[in-house]
Each structure stands twice: as structure tokens, then as C-alpha cells.
Amino acid sequence: GAVVSQHPSWVICKSGTSVKIECRSLDFQATTMFWYRQFPKQSLMLMATSNEGSKATYEQGVEKDKFLINHASLTLSTLTVTSAHPEDSSFYICSAARRGWKNQPQHFGDGTRLSIL
Amino acid sequence: GDSVTQMEGPVTLSEEAFLTINCTYTATGYPSLFWYVQYPGEGLQLLLKATKADDKGSNKGFEATYRKETTSFHLEKGSVQVSDSAVYFCALNYGGSQGNLIFGKGTKLSVKP
Numbered sequence: 447g448a449v450v451s452q453h454p455s456w457v458i459c460k461s462g463t464s465v466k467i468e469c470r471s472l473d474f475q476a477t478t479m480f481w482y483r484q485f486p487k488q489s490l491m492l493m494a495t496s497n498e499g500s501k502a503t504y505e506q507g508v509e510k511d512k513f514l515i516n517h518a519s520l521t522l523s524t525l526t527v528t529s530a531h532p533e534d535s536s537f538y539i540c541s542a543a544r545r546g547w548k549n550q551p552q553h554f555g556d557g558t559r560l561s562i563l
Numbered sequence: 564g565d566s567v568t569q570m571e572g573p574v575t576l577s578e579e580a581f582l583t584i585n586c587t588y589t590a591t592g593y594p595s596l597f598w599y600v601q602y603p604g605e606g607l608q609l610l611l612k613a614t615k616a617d618d619k620g621s622n623k624g625f626e627a628t629y630r631k632e633t634t635s636f637h638l639e640k641g642s643v644q645v646s647d648s649a650v651y652f653c654a655l656n657y658g659g660s661q662g663n664l665i666f667g668k669g670t671k672l673s674v675k676p
Contacts, residue, residue, distance in 0.1 A: 452606070480663050489652065489668040490607075539606050541664075551597070552664070556606040 449473060450542050452555025460563055461532060467525045467558045469540035475520035476542035480552065481513075484537040493538075496523045520545065530562045565590045569653050569667035576643055576674050584638040584670045586627075586653035594655040596620075596629050596636040597664065601650045610638075610651070643674045 451470045459465060469479055477498050482490040494504045494515050502515035512534075514526040523542075527534050537559050541552040570585040588596065598610040598620070611620030616631035625640045636653060650669045656662040 487669075487671075489666040490664075492663045492665075495663055541607075543659075550659070551609045551612060554599075554607040 450540065450553045450555045452540055452558055454558060455556060456559045456561075458561045458563065459530065462529055463562075465527045465530055465560060467527075467538055467540075467560075469523045469525070469542065469555050471521045471542045471544075471553070474542075475545040476523075477520065477545045478543040479517060479523040480541045480543075481515060481523075481525050482539045482541070484539060484557075486537075490539060493525075527560065530560070532562045535560055535562045565594065565655060565665055567653050567655055567665055567667035569651075569670050572650075572669070573671040573673055576672070578645055578674055578676050579642045580674075582638070582640040582643045582647075582672070584651055584653075584672070586636045586638065586667060588634050588636065588653075588655050590634070590655060592657060594657050595659070596627070597654045597656070598625070598627055598636070598638050599652040599654060599666075601652065601669070603649070607652065643672070645674045645676055648672055648674045 453468045479496040481493045483493050484490045493508045494502045496502045496515050496517040498517045498520050504510045517523040539557040541554045543552050566589045568587050595614045597612045599607040600610045601607050611622040613620040613629035619628045627636050627638045650671045652669045653667040654664045656664045
């Protein structure tokens, strides 16, 4: 079964709205979570790396004031798209790394499809 | 910087055909290599991985061998099924689970009955 839960799976909202996406590790502690963005028919691009209890590290070109990431606990990271606009429409996917399991693969959520009207 | 290059898709095959999806990488160090599969409307699932040169990853009839000399990690399956239709991503990373993944652009596979 799924070990990483991402919610919501699909959201449609008006331009200017802020949208929060949650990524939860269900049965393990995740010291590190990654947020990716996938445009249609393209690959996943890393947006930011989220470490529990510290500020997220953003990739070049990703606006940290636009995409707010919070990793307040070892099982939850959130991505908030602030004042979303149509160009923010995309598929957002998180992944989580198990604490202490360095040689194990990351676990991915099922993604959130965001559509801004 | 590091990068992953996959063959362009889409790839369309008949059921029971042989599949090869090419993947090559550019790396400054010694990464781990992965194949992920994404079924329509879903997130990514790890298909197989290899952590060092000459390792072979295998799962569900799929195989890929880490070739350092050719910097490749080609995905193969001897006999595809309709249920294998999906998008396949080749990826690399460092640092085990704590390192972010660098993905190729993905290859869409469609298998016809």
C-alpha cells in the first residue's frame, strides 16, 4: 500500500487563490522530502528540498515567496502555491526519504494536479 | 552538471514484443541509477535500481544493467503486456534516499493487444 499520502489529488481554483498541498509519510519518519513539478509530457523538475525543522532549499529559478514549503514534523511537509495564476497549473509530486534508511529508495506520493482558471 | 537522456517517445509495440528504452547519463561522480514508471493519472513507482557499475536491476520482467563504460542504463523486457503501457523515467541520484533525483524526460510506452 501507499506509504506517502499526498492531498489533494486534484484541485481547481480561481486565479489569485492560494492552494496548500500536503505530503505525509504514513508509517515512517521522513527527514527529507522533495517537491517536484511536472509539466505535460515533460519530466519532473525538482523545485525544492525540504528538511524537517529547517528552511527549504530551493532550486534556481523557483520563487520561494511563491512556493512556500513547510516541514514542521517528521511526517508532514506542505507546499503552498500563493496567489496562484494559470501558469502555475501543473502536476506537483512529493517524495519522502525514510529517516536512517539511506540506501532505500524514496517513496513518491500520487501527485496533485493543480488547475488554475 | 549531471543529466539523464532518454530516447524520445512515444514507443508503440504489440503485445509480447521485445522492449528496449535507451537511457544514458552524464555524471560527475558515481550515482545510483533508477527506472521509475508512471501509470496514467498516478505518481511515480520505483521499477528497479542499480547502485554501482555492472549491477543489474530487475523487477516484473524488466531489467537494466549499470554500464559505466558506456554511461548507460537501458531498460529491457522480453515480452511486453498491455498493462505495461505507461511513461518510464530514467533517473540518477547521489546520497541514497537523501539525495534528490535527476530525471530524464520520460518515454511513453503504448502496448497494443
